[in-house]
Amino acid sequence: MNKLLQTDGGHSDDHGLPPMSSIKRWLVTTNHKDIGILYIVTSLFFLVMGGVLALLIRLQLWLPRAPGEGLLSAFAYNQSVTAHGLIMVFWFLSPFAFGFANYIVPLQIGARDLAFPRLNALSYWLYLISGILLGISFFQGGTFNGGWTVYAPLNLPAFTPQVGATSAILALFIFSVAITAGSVNFLTTIHRMRAKGMTLINMPLFTWTILLTVWMMLFAFAALLAALMILSSDRILGTTYFSTTGTQGSLLWTHLFWFFGHPEVYIVFFPALGAMAEIFQTFTGKRIVGRKWFIAALVLVTVQSFVVWMHHMFLTGINLEIKTIIMITTIGISLPFDLMVFALIYTLIKGRIQFTTPFLFAFGGLILFIIGGITGVFLGAVVLDYEFRGTYWVVAHFHYVMVGGVTGLVAAIYYWFPKITGRMYDEFLGKVNFVLYFIGFNLLYFPLFIAWETPRRVFTYPPSLIPWHQMATIGGLILAVSFAVMLYNFFVSLSRGEEAGPSPWKYASTLEWALPSPPPLENWEGTPTYENGKLEFLPDNIKTDGGESTHE
Amino acid sequence: MEVNLPMSDEIATPHVETHASIWPFCISIGVLFFLIGLSGYTQGNSPSLIYPVTLILGLLVFSGSMIGLGVQRFEGPEGGFGEAWPFQNIENMKTGVWIFLASDVVLFGAFIGTAIFIRVAYGWTDWTPVPDDVIPGLMNTYLLLTSSFTVILALVAAERKNRYGVVVSLITTLLLGIGFLVNKGIEWNHLFQHGYWLSTNVKTSTFFLTTGLHGAHVIGGLIICIWLIGRAWNGAYLEDNRVLEYFGLYWHFVDIVWLFLFPLFYIL
Amino acid sequence: MLDFSFSFPLAGSNILQIFPTGSRNFIFDQIFFIFVLLGTIVGVIVIAYMLIQAYRYREGSAPKKDDVDRPKLGELPPPVDDGNKLLKSLLLSAVVVIALVVWTYGSLLYVEAQPSQVDGALTVEVEAYQFGFLFTYPDGYQSTGVLRAPVDRVTVLKITSRDVLHNFGSPDLRIKADAAPGHISETWFLAESTGTYDSACYELCGAGHSYMKADIIILENSEFEQWNKTKNKGS
Structure with a gap:
């Protein structure tokens, strides 16, 4: 945290908030920009944690192992697989995106802060302690080891009796509480606190994706919350919802989990998509083609995301009629994504494309997403899905999509780094980072398509697949190195980078680039407005309508 | 809960936003300790004394910090200074409450859906309600409905700038809510005596857990109610009764949920 | 409905049947092959198109005249209607995807029938x-x-x-x-x-x-x- 000391905005009016150089500042702050930084730093920490687990998995898979061979015991391997999934999906991806959401969204819509700043701080701290609890769970006889999908009845103490397994479930529970609080906060903020002229349709695409993400979060995480409350009760109070003696407990869990789990895919991916759209616009010098349709597609996906969950359950005792309906909705939800991909591609045409690091990552992320999307169509065909289920095809596909999303978010951190810190990152190191990342990524995940016959979550596989798994392991190491380069780049640039000025990007158009880097504590003097079709700042003494002060 | 609640003095100060509060951090520390303690009770028993101690410590820190948060003066940023579709005429806090309730609908929806799913799998008609007596449930329905009405009375009294009326209506709400919980306690105790525990079978599991979640919502509402009574005692809500309205929204919601739970778990 | 005569191993060679039937290996191999083939073609075309356009419109590639309205700081997105090409592309991709999945549906019915x-x-x-x-x-x-x-x-x-x-x-x-x-x-x-x-x-x-x-x-x-x-x- 102390690395960011130098980045104080130097604004004189601190309203009793200690300076950034003081630890206390970071404990008491409720400012959206501070909390954004806290989210980003914390989530990067969890990226390292999840990444180390991933490398352990990859090293175990270097060769097919007999029992007891290799780095990890069977129990440790299952813990690693589970915790890697949970950490990356919950504790890294969404919070990383929400670091930017916290920092950027209020700036983009013209709000001084989120609607409920203390609730925002509470969301962050609950997120942090949930992650700490997950860390502690490793030392309570082992963490949860039944896969990130937490399928019943393996999730019951009869099969996973470790105290740490309960801790992991409780960690996920309190994480969901934090997310729900955050969703309420962002929804209120984005719906209620936009500057004049900033109508919904005019909102920047990043803000759009965050708005839709929090709508999905609001409902999806409520379902997960219910599932986790019931599971905690089964584990602690001894209720019998998911036990084998109960009827269909296993099917019940899969319904509850995937009702949350499928929207979660878009929850994770949307912010990256929004950031990619903004970055495309800035570095091609072209506005997104078919912006209206892009937004319509996003809204369509948001609504549809709640009716496709059973495509994760094609082998889980649902009948043919339902399978058919779900197959149709699944194809239906893939089409809006086609449209968005085309929109991004056509934006390139007649552009003046600057191949900066953020653009390279956004462009690369789009390529990876296209590959992920095409291999996803395979899974949409139920006959093929039957065979891919539980294999590395699924693993490779969702890593292309999910880590494709990470690529978009890496683009975002390079894009907004000058805004947040006031300093430029090192462009050369950034390009090195991209090259290593792109090579490492494809070397890691593409061979998994070829070795797709490997069953998921095992460390024995046919010897004929050894070369592919070894390639993947090498790719994993390269990917890890690329992240090290990124962190080094940022660390060095914090003190040695050039001053960025308000906007280092020629074609940046959103409000945050009109502010100093980093913006002062209260973002701006006066009131921003788009009333006359472009951004202006009205002096404070002119009273705009509405504006009754509310107490939190 | 005797807390001296500063209230009526917060009017008329110029709008200055606050940026610092230690309480979110402290609350989270309390939650962390509480959950570590709770994890020790996997399968119902704690392996060592460390867990209960941590649990209680966490609960204390959490409660203390919540009180701290409740009494802290904090000025949030304004809303509605431009575009606010579709919530133009609903201020921030009210919007927030509505949105939270939407998520709570899904939470209860999942619990009720789960109960129905299990019952269908079990055989709908083979299933009889857990309580053999419908009367305590019926009494509780009336208690909650009445308490919803007294919240409206509090709001009416606030509009008439009748401080006494606000306090009395809220205290009535509180008492009715406590009556609900006591009645439920007696009923549950009766069931426990007859050997029905959460773990007895899947039927008692759904009954106790779903109505228990609702009970937790009632308890949460009553804690807010106590806080409101304290503030109303000091003359709050006469000028600005919106917070009473927000509480009313929540309380009506809890009431409506019960109207679904009662037939499902007592009659059908 | 379909006829499940199970006259193996002949099934699948019936030219009147558009979708593959037969042993599960046969069905899978047929469908998987077509998907890989089409997926590769589509993927290569799309990604190649992206790379070509990105290279062609790189900054400094000396455009004759720049008649494009570039984004400006603090603007609101102008109301332009440029979705035509987008919707056409969408239609094309929708036809491909839907055709593919519908084609496999017959095989699904076959696999799902109660043998x-x-x-x-x-x-x-x-x-x-x-x-x-x-x-x-x-x-x-x-x-x-x-x-x-x-x-x-x-x-x-x-x-x-x-x-x-x-x-x-x-x-x-x-x-x-x-x-x-x-x-x-x-x-x-x-x-x-x-x-x-x-x-x-x-x-x-x-x-x-x-x-x-x-x-x-x-x-x-x-x-x-x-x-x-x-x-x-x-x-």
């Missing part, structure tokens, strides 16, 4: 447990770890679990079905040649998951009948 009604099908109950599989034959004979079945004859599997959620799958025979406690999933396979095939658990089920395997031994029909008669004596 237990087929004459001469062998029905075996599979019970998964931590960490192995128990196979029960129609006459009550049980074996763990080895499933024997005849070649060129449909074998129906009724799969359940004793404890947690498992999944019984064999990549060589294209079998896969969940094994859930309190629930029986039904699936089938048809082996086209004799030999020993691998099968394993495809759902994380505990510490022994990686080693939860069983062999499927496919015998000639006569050999199978021979074994079927003597199996109870042998044990």
Whole structure:
């Protein structure tokens, strides 16, 4: 945290908030920009944690192992697989995106802060302690080891009796509480606190994706919350919802989990998509083609995301009629994504494309997403899905999509780094980072398509697949190195980078680039407005309508 | 809960936003300790004394910090200074409450859906309600409905700038809510005596857990109610009764949920 | 409805049938091949197009005249209607994707049909447990770890679990079905040649998951009948 000391905005009016150089500042702050930084730093920490687990998995898979061979015991391997999934999906991806959401969204819509700043701080701290609890769970006889999908009845103490397994479930529970609080906060903020002229349709695409993400979060995480409350009760109070003696407990869990789990895919991916759209616009010098349709597609996906969950359950005792309906909705939800991909591609045409690091990552992320999307169509065909289920095809596909999303978010951190810190990152190191990342990524995940016959979550596989798994392991190491380069780049640039000025990007158009880097504590003097079709700042003494002060 | 609640003095100060509060951090520390303690009770028993101690410590820190948060003066940023579709005429806090309730609908929806799913799998008609007596449930329905009405009375009294009326209506709400919980306690105790525990079978599991979640919502509402009574005692809500309205929204919601739970778990 | 005459191994060669039917291997291989082919073509075209456009419009590539309205700081997005090309592309991709998936739907119906009604099908109950599989034959004979079945004859599997959620799958025979406690999933396979095939658990089920395997031994029909008669004596 102390690395960011130098980045104080130097604004004189601190309203009793200690300076950034003081630890206390970071404990008491409720400012959206501070909390954004806290989210980003914390989530990067969890990226390292999840990444180390991933490398352990990859090293175990270097060769097919007999029992007891290799780095990890069977129990440790299952813990690693589970915790890697949970950490990356919950504790890294969404919070990383929400670091930017916290920092950027209020700036983009013209709000001084989120609607409920203390609730925002509470969301962050609950997120942090949930992650700490997950860390502690490793030392309570082992963490949860039944896969990130937490399928019943393996999730019951009869099969996973470790105290740490309960801790992991409780960690996920309190994480969901934090997310729900955050969703309420962002929804209120984005719906209620936009500057004049900033109508919904005019909102920047990043803000759009965050708005839709929090709508999905609001409902999806409520379902997960219910599932986790019931599971905690089964584990602690001894209720019998998911036990084998109960009827269909296993099917019940899969319904509850995937009702949350499928929207979660878009929850994770949307912010990256929004950031990619903004970055495309800035570095091609072209506005997104078919912006209206892009937004319509996003809204369509948001609504549809709640009716496709059973495509994760094609082998889980649902009948043919339902399978058919779900197959149709699944194809239906893939089409809006086609449209968005085309929109991004056509934006390139007649552009003046600057191949900066953020653009390279956004462009690369789009390529990876296209590959992920095409291999996803395979899974949409139920006959093929039957065979891919539980294999590395699924693993490779969702890593292309999910880590494709990470690529978009890496683009975002390079894009907004000058805004947040006031300093430029090192462009050369950034390009090195991209090259290593792109090579490492494809070397890691593409061979998994070829070795797709490997069953998921095992460390024995046919010897004929050894070369592919070894390639993947090498790719994993390269990917890890690329992240090290990124962190080094940022660390060095914090003190040695050039001053960025308000906007280092020629074609940046959103409000945050009109502010100093980093913006002062209260973002701006006066009131921003788009009333006359472009951004202006009205002096404070002119009273705009509405504006009754509310107490939190 | 005797807390001296500063209230009526917060009017008329110029709008200055606050940026610092230690309480979110402290609350989270309390939650962390509480959950570590709770994890020790996997399968119902704690392996060592460390867990209960941590649990209680966490609960204390959490409660203390919540009180701290409740009494802290904090000025949030304004809303509605431009575009606010579709919530133009609903201020921030009210919007927030509505949105939270939407998520709570899904939470209860999942619990009720789960109960129905299990019952269908079990055989709908083979299933009889857990309580053999419908009367305590019926009494509780009336208690909650009445308490919803007294919240409206509090709001009416606030509009008439009748401080006494606000306090009395809220205290009535509180008492009715406590009556609900006591009645439920007696009923549950009766069931426990007859050997029905959460773990007895899947039927008692759904009954106790779903109505228990609702009970937790009632308890949460009553804690807010106590806080409101304290503030109303000091003359709050006469000028600005919106917070009473927000509480009313929540309380009506809890009431409506019960109207679904009662037939499902007592009659059908 | 479709005719499930199960005249193996001829099925699939019927030119009147558009979608593949036959053994599950055959169905999978056919569909998978077409998907890989089309997927590769589409992927290569799209990504190549992206790269070409990105290179062509790189900054400094000396445009003759710049008549494009560039984004400006603090602007609101101008209301332009430029979705035409986008919607056309969408339509094209929708046709490809929908055609592909609909094409596979016939095969799904075929796979989903209840082959237990087929004459001469062998029905075996599979019970998964931590960490192995128990196979029960129609006459009550049980074996763990080895499933024997005849070649060129449909074998129906009724799969359940004793404890947690498992999944019984064999990549060589294209079998896969969940094994859930309190629930029986039904699936089938048809082996086209004799030999020993691998099968394993495809759902994380505990510490022994990686080693939860069983062999499927496919015998000639006569050999199978021979074994079927003597199996109870042998044990």
